[in-house]
Amino acid sequence: MTGKRDYHHGNLKEALIDAGIEILDEVGWDALSLRACASRAGVSHAAPAHHFGNVKGLQTALAAVGFTRFRETLSEFQEAAEPDPKIRLQAAGAGYVTFALRHPGLFKLMFGGADLDYENEVYREASQSAFAQLGEIVAPFLAPESGPEEDYRLRVTIWSAVHGYTHLLLAGKLWEMSVSDDGLSHLPDLTKLVS
Amino acid sequence: MTGKRDYHHGNLKEALIDAGIEILDEVGWDALSLRACASRAGVSHAAPAHHFGNVKGLQTALAAVGFTRFRETLSEFQEAAEPDPKIRLQAAGAGYVTFALRHPGLFKLMFGGADLDYENEVYREASQSAFAQLGEIVAPFLAPESGPEEDYRLRVTIWSAVHGYTHLLLAGKLWEMSVSDDGLSHLPDLTKLVS
DNA sequence: GATCCTAACTTGACACCGTCAAGAAACAAG
């Protein structure tokens, strides 16, 4: 497939993204760099800049991949649950936490405050798709007469609770967690927030 | 006071911490480095390592200062509010958000996932003091017969909601926020979580 | 098929970073 050697790799951009995801998953957030991706992909140290411009571009591209997979995880958890809206809401929260624990490096890149290129088209599409998934989950709890302001407020409330819990969990701030825990035992009861 | 020149600065450690706080507030998280602190304090590039060991030590010391000021901000907002527990709870949440918006660099250092030296004594004391402040705020809502498990769960729930909202706000994910906003208009109703 | 053009990638350099080792200066104690 990609038998090209030396110059003209063929699909270097994808190879670099794969390398970046691997580094995030196998080594960690700190190890992600343009040069490390280049090295893992077997190209020179300046090759990535040609495809991503700068390190922000690389991080943005990786975050976009992350948001796509993130949305998929939310969908899976939601659809695997019984078709009761409240159960599905809590299941989506569990999916949120699970994704973060499986891919902490990627999660940190997506939400950790690295200044990404928010104007990037691929990134915008992927992240907005994930947020749309959230809206779908919350929709059943909106009163019929409620407007977009209430919709937005409810989404922010739910999202804040899940995200805050996940972030504190990853940051090691919930240190009193029981041993051999999947991280879900203290996930707040989201159904309280939608009534 | 500190008129010493050349060798033996006198109180270099405090000067370096001040320099670090300045950098975080005036320039940003990205600009914080051992060498930048040294430069701003007017000493050689390797001087900070002598006091903090490595960059993790510097970050931990700065985070400790941050937690102390964080606790003070929570106290101020709480005590400025009317003595109703629910009003004070929401006021503390507003204090949480306000601190983060005033000192985003420091907040990110404290909660942004930088791997700090959690064994550091000064850090432990400062951070646990802040968490104790949270416990004080939540205490009035605990049922008399509730045990430590319920206490912990309630604290995690409240903290998750406020922290998640703050983090999403800082990460720029709440982009639909109204203009000229103090960031508080969509803070979730915390009282819903304590009933 | 030869030529030109352009995109893809390499090479080399620069400044910045953290970290270590060695040395010099100032203070403290004898």
Next chain:
DNA sequence: CTTGTTTCTTGACGGTGTCAAGTTAGGATC
């Protein structure tokens, strides 16, 4: 005054992002 210790400097190393210049491959055009 001498000795020892702490504090800070100097210099070096490998790592990083980024830029400029050069090299190569592939496609288009003639």
